[in-house]
Amino acid sequence: MFTSKKHQHGRSSIKARLCSLLAFAALIGASIPARAEDQTQVGERILVVGRRLFDGVDFQSEKAILIEGPVIVDVGPREVLKERASRIIDLGDATILPGFIELHGHSLVRNLPQEVILRHGITTLRDVGGPLSPPTGGIGRLRVLTAGPIITVQQGYPLSVFGKGYLAETVQTAEDAKALVRKLVQGGAAVIKVALEPGGEPGAPWSHEHDGAVPPPWPIASVDIIAAVVEEAHRLHRIVTAHVSENKGASIALAAGVDEWAHVPCSELDEALVQQAVKQKVKIVTTLDTLSSCQGAFANARELAKAGASFLYGAEIAHLEIPWGIDARELQLMRHMAGMSDVEILRSATSEAGKELGLAPLGALRAGAPADLIAVKGDPRTNFKVLEYPDLVISGGKTVVDNFASPRSPADLPPP
Ligand SMILES: [Zn+2]
Numbered sequence: 001m002f003t004s005k006k007h008q009h010g011r012s013s014i015k016a017r018l019c020s021l022l023a024f025a026a027l028i029g030a031s032i033p034a035r036a037e038d039q040t041q042v043g044e045r046i047l048v049v050g051r052r053l054f055d056g057v058d059f060q061s062e063k064a065i066l067i068e069g070p071v072i073v074d075v076g077p078r079e080v081l082k083e084r085a086s087r088i089i090d091l092g093d094a095t096i097l098p099g100f101i102e103l104h105g106h107s108l109v110r111n112l113p114q115e116v117i118l119r120h121g122i123t124t125l126r127d128v129g130g131p132l133s134p135p136t137g138g139i140g141r142l143r144v145l146t147a148g149p150i151i152t153v154q155q156g157y158p159l160s161v162f163g164k165g166y167l168a169e170t171v172q173t174a175e176d177a178k179a180l181v182r183k184l185v186q187g188g189a190a191v192i193k194v195a196l197e198p199g200g201e202p203g204a205p206w207s208h209e210h211d212g213a214v215p216p217p218w219p220i221a222s223v224d225i226i227a228a229v230v231e232e233a234h235r236l237h238r239i240v241t242a243h244v245s246e247n248k249g250a251s252i253a254l255a256a257g258v259d260e261w262a263h264v265p266c267s268e269l270d271e272a273l274v275q276q277a278v279k280q281k282v283k284i285v286t287t288l289d290t291l292s293s294c295q296g297a298f299a300n301a302r303e304l305a306k307a308g309a310s311f312l313y314g315a316e317i318a319h320l321e322i323p324w325g326i327d328a329r330e331l332q333l334m335r336h337m338a339g340m341s342d343v344e345i346l347r348s349a350t351s352e353a354g355k356e357l358g359l360a361p362l363g364a365l366r367a368g369a370p371a372d373l374i375a376v377k378g379d380p381r382t383n384f385k386v387l388e389y390p391d392l393v394i395s396g397g398k399t400v401v402d403n404f405a406s407p408r409s410p411a412d413l414p415p416p
Contacts, residue, residue: 044068
């Protein structure tokens with residue numbers, strides 16, 4: 001019934017999205033000044049060498065990374081690059097990867113310690129629902145981008161569950177919606193988030209009892225309101241992510257032309273909506289770990305995957321069961337439920353996520369990219385768990401974890 005707006009998803013909208021992302025990248029670049037004290041010693045060029053390198057796109061062997069200040073200046077064979085290095089960090093039998101990008105967190109509203117998240121492998125976090133803040137961090141500190149408050153309607157989710165607060169703001173008309181988008185962008189929003197959640201899905205985290213929660217069904221915004229959000233957000237070079245978890249919200253999101261779903265939906269979707277989402281090239285942030293009690297999330301992941309959907313890594317940092325850092329179980333569920341290959345999973349948390357933020361080459365290890373990288377001993381493809389405890393974390397050229405310099409694992413210690 002919402003077919004009238006499908007035509008919006010032709011080449012022009014993809015082009016508009018690309019322009020949006022480029023303009024946003026320029027904005028972020030300008031808004032995260034490098035602090036002098038954070039810089040690598042002036043002129044120092046560090047060569048990081050490990051047996052394996054995942055560059056954000058594929059695995060490479062015999063490649064090393066040359067870092068100067070906050071930036072990667074070259075990636076290539078060790079023998080070629082070592083001439084230009086003033087210091088060499090040789091990690092031996094280790095795998096170097098880009099710092100991970102978490103696309104679905106709520107770290108600010110829960111006051112999570114950002115340094116803990118950074119030390120556990122996430123170098124960039126997109127907070128989608130919480131206090132609004134311009135982009136911060138990036139050099140020795142967690143890079144945080146925010147959506148600010150979620151756009152909803154009066155008595156709608158998340159207010160229906162969490163009560164009044166800065167987690168959401170309500171709109172009544174399309175004009176209200178556009179004004180709110182302008183206000184959020186002015187305040188530094190990197191992405192716009194809308195909630196389309198009527199409630200009542202068994203097993204959903206938002207179906208748990210909360211003090212003062214209103215029983216579902218909850219009102220949700222019309223297609224006209226969400227379409228106005230999308231139009232204004234695109235005009236201001238931002239993408240729109242939607243909280244959807246069942247058929248009604250998903251169909252409104254698709255009809256209005258949102259760019260991204262913030263979750264794999266919780267209840268099983270109609271086949272037509274699965275097909276439509278893929279046809280419209282909606283990106284889908286997985287959050288399968290926190291949704292693992294939902295009745296339909298895994299089936300949706302399988303059906304979306306079968307139809308050719310593009311998934312992005314996001315684990316819902318700040319939900320109680322999710323670690324403050326990389327979530328190995330999320331990666332495991334992407335493998336088993338969405339049928340993704342190891343390389344597809346790693347791309348979705350690095351280079352593909354950087355593109356979604358409009359900040360490429362963030363998330364890739366190549367010349368010109370921010371020097372955000374992690375390393376683990378051995379090969380993480382045989383055990384995602386090691387990614388939760390990286391042995392090396394470099395954020396914007398600044399080392400924040402280095403277990404290679406001072407061995408900590410029992411295997412590294414001499415026998416008693
Ligand atoms: Zn969330």
